[in-house]
Amino acid sequence: MFDFSGTLFKYQCEPGWLDELTATMSVADAHQIAAVTGHIGSLDQRAGMLPSEMFAAWEKRDLDPWRHRLAYLALLRAVGADRPGVAEILYGQMINPSCWQPYPDTLRALRLLARAHLRVAIVSNISLDIRAVLRRYRASRLVSEVVMSYVEGVTKPDPRIFRIACQRIGARPERTLMIGDDEATDGGAAVLGIRVVLVQRLSMVDGSHAVLDALTECGLIDSSH
Numbered sequence: 001m002f003d004f005s006g007t008l009f010k011y012q013c014e015p016g017w018l019d020e021l022t023a024t025m026s027v028a029d030a031h032q033i034a035a036v037t038g039h040i041g042s043l044d045q046r047a048g049m050l051p052s053e054m055f056a057a058w059e060k061r062d063l064d065p066w067r068h069r070l071a072y073l074a075l076l077r078a079v080g081a082d083r084p085g086v087a088e089i090l091y092g093q094m095i096n097p098s099c100w101q102p103y104p105d106t107l108r109a110l111r112l113l114a115r116a117h118l119r120v121a122i123v124s125n126i127s128l129d130i131r132a133v134l135r136r137y138r139a140s141r142l143v144s145e146v147v148m149s150y151v152e153g154v155t156k157p158d159p160r161i162f163r164i165a166c167q168r169i170g171a172r173p174e175r176t177l178m179i180g181d182d183e184a185t186d187g188g189a190a191v192l193g194i195r196v197v198l199v200q201r202l203s204m205v206d207g208s209h210a211v212l213d214a215l216t217e218c219g220l221i222d223s224s225h
Contacts, residue, residue, distance in 0.1 A: 157188020
């Protein structure tokens with residue numbers, strides 16, 4: 001099992017997207033979008049800037065796309081996207097499948113697991129359909145199940161979401177590996193007896209092979225081939 005964001009994929013728009021987005025906008029709107037764009041990847045760390053009436057929506061954001069949109073629009077406005085329509089434009093980019101990029105080793109790792117006939121599940125706290133991202137990179141056939149919190153009505157670290165994933169790939173928890181990047185959420189799998197390995201992803205350009213290395217160290221693949 002894998003986590004999605006921060007483990008297999010990273011939010012990072014393609015080069016030139018900002019120029020294309022702002023080409024037909026007013027100077028003021030374009031300037032504000034450019035200024036706020038740098039905060040998008042770290043928005044979750046700025047949740048304390050939310051108005052108090054948005055805290056409830058924030059806590060439930062990964063269970064409901066409507067609450068997700070409501071909470072992030074409020075947070076985008078709080079970090080500076082307060083011109084009419086600007087927060088909505090930026091939010092649209094946040095949920096755009098083209099703005100999610102695989103880490104350097106992700107697709108190779110998934111292909112090697114498929115070659116080894118191992119069933120793979122992605123377990124994600126998220127309110128967008130990440131299957132669109134997998135299709136974009138022709139990775140759908142490499143993943144047996146995609147278990148998303150907003151569909152299942154439960155978020156990590158609740159053991160129920162990991163149990164759902166195990167059942168769907170036909171795996172016993174004690175013979176299952178969970179690779180993620182967040183001990184607080186992904187670590188919840190350990191309650192069921194699932195082995196948890198946490199990886200630390202660095203930048204996209206550093207050639208990070210953390211997932212490939214973890215799978216190799218656990219004896220699931222031979223990355224030398």
